[in-house]
Each structure stands twice: as C-alpha cells, then as structure tokens.
Amino acid sequence: MTEYHFKTPISEEDIRKLKVNDVLYITGTIVTARDQAHRRALEYFKEGKQLPVNLEGLAVFHCGPVVSKEGDKWVAVAAGPTTSTRMDIFEDEFIKNFKVRVVIGKGGMGKRTTDAMAKYGAVYGAFTGGAAILAAKAIKKVKGVEWLDLGTPEALWIFEVEDFGPLAVAIDSHGNNIFMDVAKNVEENRKKIYQKLGLQI
Amino acid sequence: MEIANVVENVAFNLIKQAVIYLPEDVKQALKKAYAEETSAAGKTQLKAILDNIELAEKYKAPICQDTGTIIFYANAGADVKHLDKIENALINATRKATKEVPLRPNAVDPFTQKNSGDNTGRFIPYINWDIVPGDTLELTVMTKGGGSENVCTTGMLVPGEGINGLKKFVIEAVIKAGSQPCPPTILGVAMGGGSDIAIKLAKKALLKPLNEPNPNPEIAKLEKELYEAANMTGIGPMGLGGKTTVLGVHVEYAFRHPASFPAAVAFNCWAARRATARIHADGTVEYVTHKGRV
C-alpha cells in the first residue's frame, strides 16, 4: 500500500504506477458526471462536437453535489460520491474517448470498465460513501458548471481540488479489481458461515 | 409556552443534532472498528469516516449529503395534553430544519416525481405513536438514508425452518446488500407479527444503542451470532474488504401466526443518525442522546 499525491493532468505513465490498495490524493481539476452527463458526452463525441471541458488527464467524479450560490459564486456544500454501477454502461467509451485517468465513485464497477482501464490506462478511486464534508473541504473552488439544464445533480461541475481523497485504488490499470475479488471471497466465506451456523446451503 | 411551540422547537433541535453529530455509541463503535480492522483498504475507509465525523462537528454541517427521510417516534404519556397539536408541530419543525440546517429535500411525490422541496408530503415526516403511562412526551428522530433503505427487506419464511431460516435470511440480505448501504452498517432484525409488523420492529430496533445487547440472554446470543456471521462475509468497510461489515445487530420479535414466519432486516448505514429528548409536564426539556449539543 503506497500513498500517491498526483496533480492533474495525470499522465498515463503515472497512472500505471498505481496498484489496487494504494491510496491516491488528487490536486487540480475534477469534473462531476452522472448518468445523463455521461450519455450526453458520448453523444457529443459521436457527433464530433467538443465537450465544454477537456477531460484529458483529469478525474471524473460520480457525484451529485449539494451546491449553494453565495453572491454570484457557487460553493460546494456537500459532495459525497454516488453509486458507480449505474455508469458502467458508459465508462469504457468515456475513458477511451476522453482519456480521463481517474474515475471516482462508490461501490465499484464491473468487468467492462476494468478492461477499459487496463487498455487505456485509468484507475477507479473509491471515495468513502457518505463522507460529504471531507469531500467538500477538499474542493477549493467551483471553477465552473456546464450542462446545468440537466439539473444541479446531473450537471458537469468543474471543481478545483487540493489533496482530494483518500481515494482507495480499487481498480487499477493492470486488470485488478478489489470489488470483484471481494465478491469471490464473500462466496467462499458464505460456505464457512453456513457451516458455522449449522445451516444447509 | 404552548406545547406545540415547545415540541416544534425540540423537534428542530433533534433533527439538527441528529444530522450533525453521530450518537456516542456509534462513534465509539466506529473507532473500535478502525483500531481492529486489518484490511488496508477497509482501514482507509474507516479513517475517512472518522475524519468526516470530526469535520461535521467542527463545521456544524450534516455528516452526509443525504440527510435522509425524517421519521419520528413519539412515546406519548397518556396524561400529556394537546397531543393533537404535535403532528403539526413536527411538520413545521421539519420545514424549518430543511431551510435552516439545511437538509437536502428528500420528499418526492411518487406519482408526479416532484420533490416537495421541504421534506414534507403525504405521511412524511412519518410519526410512529406509542401511548405510555405518565405525563412525559419522549420524542426521537431518525433521519434515514436512502442507500441503506434500498436494501431493507422482508420475507415470509418457512415456519418449519425456525430460527435457522431467519439466520439464512439475514446472511443472504447482508451479502446481497454488499457495498450499497455504505457499510459498516447496523442491522435491525425482526421476526413474527406479520410482514408489516416485522419491518416496523426491525426499523425501530435500529434506535437501540449499540452497546446494549438485548436483556433476554437467548436473543442476545442470537444477536452476537448474527453479528459475527455478518462480519465473516468479508464485505468490509464500503465493500472494499475487511472484517468490519456491521457494527451491531439488534433482534426484536413478535408472536407469529402458526402458518407464517415473517422476517425483516432493516439496514442503517454508518451514518446512523438519531436523537432523543423528553418533554416533561412542567415544560422542562431533557436531551437524552445529545446532551449539551443544543
């Protein structure tokens, strides 16, 4: 387990250094995107349109933040992660097309995303579910917001962050996926539990 | 002061206390879990949770962005006057808390999908009433997160399987829930009564402090057994693996119909938010879970 502090834009070379169980902190720019933003971004790509923000080397954050407007400035009040599995159907194309290096969320992602991360060089950083203040305090500035027509939680929020984390590297760019390992392990443990409790499978 | 005003005031304070400060027993359990967790990834998560709890207290901000559905438990003394005014007072307190704490608006009309914006709506905040002897009103608020609510489950088990069927049901519920309810979680487990009674008892059991096992030794033994079994799954904090999957298990029961074995598992996430106060007949207020946090 090694701790890394990366600044965006993050290079493929750097991201390949990370292994599952490492801990990552990010300084620089992260951009939120949930289901709808993923869908629109991929449509833009198909139509050859530019995204409003260049995501190369950045982190995409599965998050619908609570924001408030103070004067004409946006402030992130709470910004915990949302469940990532909903984005599984978009993430491989998203990584391939936009070259994001880090995907931040909670609950993990599946094989499709794991394969894309290995192929194009990206990792999944698990941020602690519910730790909304920890996240909000690492957000130094709301640099901008795009696609507000999708609604506050679904918009692209561009955050300037300092040591955003801890992110547990749960999927690395070498095909390892902690969540898939845990699932296998749980299957094994289920047998032991049944045995201990004297239950029939 | 009018009882309605006192109740509104107290309920507002309870909501605020609940969403900002975790109860002491939950904090202690998380600290113990952090000390004992051996999985590196799991430990990082527990550390982040503890840091987050501290920051929430420091900045007096809600612990989690999902401030939950507002649920009240009212133990009303039979001699308390103006009980008919209390429901309205609780609704007003919820509105005020949404604006002033603030809370995330979490009450959506299931027909129109419109969010009421103030955490109130048909049956919400929900109030569970119990009539007890005396002239004291004991109010408890639970602000219940959606992630952990989504994995709550009831089942009609096979009576012939008895308690073993229940054990299986609980373990399978924990495994199926996986990382979804933001583990480490607290489990409320109930059997008997009927499908509605079981889940109601299970959810209410989530209000019990973690350091208080059931006074009935047989139930306490079952709680311990389920606790150990759930932590053998290896799901771990946030599903990243480890030995802390649940912080505690509370078991409740009602008698059952001979042909039925209703069972229920209610999950609460690590952000297990609750607060209790007693309003006495002379108007004095006693904060039970969050002394000195008003």
Ligand code: SF4
């Ligand atoms: S499950 Fe609980 S801790 Fe997790 S996001 Fe929901 S309310 Fe917060």
